[in-house]
Amino acid sequence: MATKSKSLENYVPWRARSLPILWDREFGRSAPLHLEIGFGNGDYLTRCAADDPDSNYLGIEMTWGSIKRAAALADRNRLKNVRLLWEDARTALVWDFQEHSVSSITALYPCPWPKKRHAKFRLFKPAFIRLCNSRLVDGGTLTVVTDSADYKDEILEDNTLEKTGMELKLEIIAASFSTKYEKKWEETGQTEFYKLIFHKRDHRTIQNPEVLIVKHHVVPHLDPRNLKLVDEQDPYSIQFKQFIFDPEQNIGLLEVYSHEETIEQHFYIRIKKQENGWKIHPAGGPPLLPVASVQRALDIVKNAAQQS
Ligand SMILES: C[S@@+](CC[C@H](N)C(=O)[O-])C[C@H]1O[C@@H](n2cnc3c(N)ncnc32)[C@H](O)[C@@H]1O
Structure with missing residues (x-):
């Protein structure tokens, strides 16, 4: 160890x-x-x-x-x-x-x-x-x-x-x-x-957003060349940036910016083909707060996969 x-x-x-x-x-x-x-x-x-x-x-x-x-x-x-x-x-x-x-x-x-x-x-x-x-x-x-x-x-x-x-x-x-x-x-x-x-001078109180258990997805079908991701503004701001895909290993990394209240996060979603389908989950890296906008980003990718 x-x-x-x-x-x-x-x-x-x-x-x-x-x-x-x-x-x-x-x-x-x-x-x-x-x-x-x-x-x-x-x-x-x-x-x-x-x-x-x-x-x-x-x-x-x-x-x-x-x-x-x-x-x-x-x-x-x-x-x-x-x-x-x-x-x-x-x-x-x-x-x-x-x-x-x-x-x-x-x-x-x-x-x-x-x-x-x-x-x-x-x-x-x-x-x-x-x-x-x-x-x-x-x-x-x-x-x-x-x-x-x-x-x-x-x-x-x-x-x-x-x-x-x-x-x-x-x-x-x-x-x-x-x-x-x-x-x-x-x-x-x-x-x-x-x-x-x-x-x-004056105190300001901040209401903390709720922490979730973020649900990962596994979808039976995903066409990485045809993944149409649309940014959202409401109720959270979600922006999809570059998507890098390695066809030999069937692994993709998707760059995301999410914003809700004071929480702005920059993270990657990993997409990987495995035996039971395509797994969609947050990639490792700097610690990520599991809040609603992260879940929403994963859900958008899941929906886009189903329509790809
Ligand atoms: C331009 S550098 C200045 C570094 C140092 N203070 C100096 O004067 O040399 C800005 C630093 O802020 C860090 N940084 C940028 N955004 C940050 C954030 N949201 N939270 C923590 N660190 C951040 C970057 O990693 C970088 O090291």
Whole structure:
């Protein structure tokens, strides 16, 4: 049996926990909890943890390579106050935290998605900021630093105290965090960056969606060349992207974006021919929340298979 690498000691396998996670128990002590979303290589997260040993630091990343690098860094620096979650921040913030449990949230240079048609993928939209509000302690802060003037403008336009419960302040700053992406922007000649500081003024409560046991399908017939998948908008937004099929092995992978409330998920559906028919089920990969939109995506593929 494979043993757990020493450098993964800080990694929190959230699927093996009952949710929401009791972070004081996870860290083995009660202390202010600071969150960094999209920590990249973990330099800033581990630096903060080393400078502030009386607080607990939790990093959330979608990229496994980032988790491994930050875990090794925390291990090398013998940091006992760092934990890492391999998860999309949008699902993590919903399921893994109680209300009023986080002292601060920081995101440095979140993906700006500069193209207009990709703007929908930007993280810091009112629904997500409101979710951050519900997890923050009273008076807690969310800090977002971006190199992108467009992203900054969009956040400023869209944030109102009424929508998010947050009061927003903008500072124009010089490079101050020495992260990989900050250095990259500096190398291109950028000298000014935008620091958006959200102060929690009023509390906002979030209703968590119901968790389901997602039903997989087996269908007797499926023609992969003739699978007509139609995106849906209501009641959940489901978008089908590319479909890759290997005719020799009779295995296909279908890329899906689903969105309901604050839960946006990007995942793959695996389609495989087996003795009793074609199996349609979520492929392995970053942990996926079993909510209604995932079930709907599987059901659409099943119906399309029957009509193919
Ligand atoms: C542009 S990089 C910035 C990395 C680092 N903060 C820095 O300044 O070098 C954005 C990072 O956010 C992560 N990320 C993007 N969307 C995320 C999400 N929804 N949840 C968690 N991490 C996310 C990406 O994997 C990537 O490592």
